[in-house]
Structures are given as C-alpha cells and as structure tokens.
Amino acid sequence: MASWKNHVRARLQQRDNTEKLPYVGVFTSLAQLEERFEIRKQILDDVQPKSFERGGSEVGKNIRLLQLQLRESEHLEEKLSQTVSDLTTVLFLKEAELQYWQSRVSHYHQEALTLARGSNTLKATLSEFEFTIECQSKELSALRAEQKRVNEELTEAWREKEELLQRWMQEKREEADRLNKYNETQxxxxxxxxxxxxxxxxxxxxxxxxxxxxxxxxxxxxxxxxxxxxxxxxxxxxxxxxxxxxxxxxxx
Structure with missing residues (x-):
C-alpha cells in the first residue's frame, strides 16, 4: 500500500527538479521586473503632463528621466524603510519570543533539576526497597525451610501417634480377649x-x-x-x- 505512494512521491519530486526548480530564479527576477515596471509606469504617468507643459524636448527628457529616477529612488527608499520597519518589528517579536523561550528553558531547567533530585531520591528508595526485599526473601526461604522441617516432624509425630494408637488398641483387644476368656471360664x-x-x-x-x-x-x-x-x-x-x-x- 505504501510502495505506490512512495513511487508517486518520488516521481513528483523528480518532475519538480526537472521542470520547476530550474526556473525559480527566473520567476523571482520576472516578479521584481514587473514590480519595477509598474512603479515606473505610475511615475511616468505622473511626470508626463508636467513635462509637456514646459515644452523642451531634450531638457524635458532629462527632467523626466531624473524625476523617474528620483521617484523610483523614493519608492525604493519607502520600500526599504517599510522593510526595515517590518524587520525591526520582527526582530522585536523574535527578541520577545527568545526571552519567552529563555524563560521556558530556565523553567524547564529548574524542573529538570527537581526531577533529577526526585529521581535520585527514588533511586535511593528503590535501592532500600530492593535490599529489604532481598532480606525478606532470605527470611522467607529460611521460614519455608523451617516450615518444611516442622511439617516433617509433625508428620513423623502423627505417624508415631498412629503406631502407638494401633499398638494400644491391639493390646486392649488382646486384654479384652483374655478377660472374655477368663469370664467364659468363670x-x-x-x-x-x-x-x-x-x-x-x-x-x-x-x-x-x-x-x-x-x-x-x-x-x-x-x-x-x-x-x-x-x-x-x-x-x-x-x-x-x-x-x-x-x-x-x-x-x-
């Protein structure tokens, strides 16, 4: 299922590399030229009526060219000023974000230290619990061995008791037989x-x-x-x- 998706993705990347990426710089330059063309066209529209009123052909061309360059320079200056202002705003935002992330890093550093101390405490507690469990395991093994020995002794005592009871019953039966025989004789x-x-x-x-x-x-x-x-x-x-x-x- 994922193999054909990977194949399609690879073919699309290959198409972008062969068809789109070589013309990225051209598209950027074309956009910049179109923007300059629009600016110059607007400036020419503003400057042309004034130059016709003055009436000089050569001087008018020079004046139009200078005005065009001046207006273009002013526009670029405004654009650069706006870019600088935007970059300054972005810089202030980045500085504020940097301070925020620095405070977050400091907070997380304190939390990491606290967690590290807690981890060390837990490790020490865990070591104590492991030692306690080991001691209790040894005691449990000893108690089981003692219980096994006591159970064996108890079994032996029950067996001896049964044997004694059987011998006593046998003796009593024999004594009863003797008494019965004596009574029969009497x-x-x-x-x-x-x-x-x-x-x-x-x-x-x-x-x-x-x-x-x-x-x-x-x-x-x-x-x-x-x-x-x-x-x-x-x-x-x-x-x-x-x-x-x-x-x-x-x-x-």
Whole structure:
C-alpha cells in the first residue's frame, strides 16, 4: 500500500527538479521586473503632463528621466524603510519570543533539576526497597525451610501417634480377649457349681442320713453345714466373675 505512494512521491519530486526548480530564479527576477515596471509606469504617468507643459524636448527628457529616477529612488527608499520597519518589528517579536523561550528553558531547567533530585531520591528508595526485599526473601526461604522441617516432624509425630494408637488398641483387644476368656471360664465354673449344687440338693432329698462324714478332717457335719459350704463356694466364684466381666466391658 505504501510502495505506490512512495513511487508517486518520488516521481513528483523528480518532475519538480526537472521542470520547476530550474526556473525559480527566473520567476523571482520576472516578479521584481514587473514590480519595477509598474512603479515606473505610475511615475511616468505622473511626470508626463508636467513635462509637456514646459515644452523642451531634450531638457524635458532629462527632467523626466531624473524625476523617474528620483521617484523610483523614493519608492525604493519607502520600500526599504517599510522593510526595515517590518524587520525591526520582527526582530522585536523574535527578541520577545527568545526571552519567552529563555524563560521556558530556565523553567524547564529548574524542573529538570527537581526531577533529577526526585529521581535520585527514588533511586535511593528503590535501592532500600530492593535490599529489604532481598532480606525478606532470605527470611522467607529460611521460614519455608523451617516450615518444611516442622511439617516433617509433625508428620513423623502423627505417624508415631498412629503406631502407638494401633499398638494400644491391639493390646486392649488382646486384654479384652483374655478377660472374655477368663469370664467364659468363670461362667463355666459357675454353671458347674450350680449343677453341683442342684446335684447335692437332689442327693440331700434322697439321703435320710442326718450325719455326713467329712473326707478331709474326719469330722462329722450336718447336711445344713454342707449346703452352706457349697453356697459359699458358689458365691466366691460368682463375685470375681462379675467384677471381671464389668471391668472387661468398661475397657473394651
């Protein structure tokens, strides 16, 4: 898209160089000559009626020529005076503009100095912040390492706790199994004692003998004392069994 535009621009510049630029000075000179021609024509129109009134041919021509030169000189002087006045005005404007731009340059110089001082302050602050960030980064790395170590220790402690809990539960289960077996044994003894008691009571009804001989000491005992001894034995077996059963249930 831009290539054809550049091509057209280059061709136009080439045309100006070949057709317009060689005649720039000619056009300027022609404009100056036309201006002088207009001035002389106006002066001749003003001077010619007066010269005819005087009547001299040669003298009149010289007078016209001198008047023409004089009027042309006066016109050029006026033009030069106007040009000088315009140039003076332009000079004053340029001086005022120069003073304005000098004041602007001074203002911008002060702003540049202020900004430079602010930049130096910001650089110092930035250096402090960078140092602080570096220190905090090191502290953060140390804290992360410490956190990692603490997490590892905590994990190890949880693992040991789980192992201890598992061993404790295993021990309690084994203890509960032992207590259950002991209770089952005690219950078996209790059932055996009850059966023996029933058997003794049945034999008591069948027997009519009032005196019973003890096989251990050779002493005689009444049926009432034998029944009482069997009951005491049954109570002894029942007491520890109930206590063991309750303790086992509480521990489990």
């Amino acid at each position: 219950e078996g003894w209790q059932r055996l004692a009850k059966q023996l008691k029933k058997h003794r009571l049945g034999e008591k009804r069948k027997e009519r003998v009032p005196i019973v001989t003890s096989s251990r000491s050779g002493e005689t005992e009444t049926p009432t004392s034998v029944i009482q001894r069997i009951n005491n034995t049954t109570d002894v077996h029942q007491g520890p069994s109930d206590h063991s059963h309750v303790s086992a249930v509480a521990k489990v």
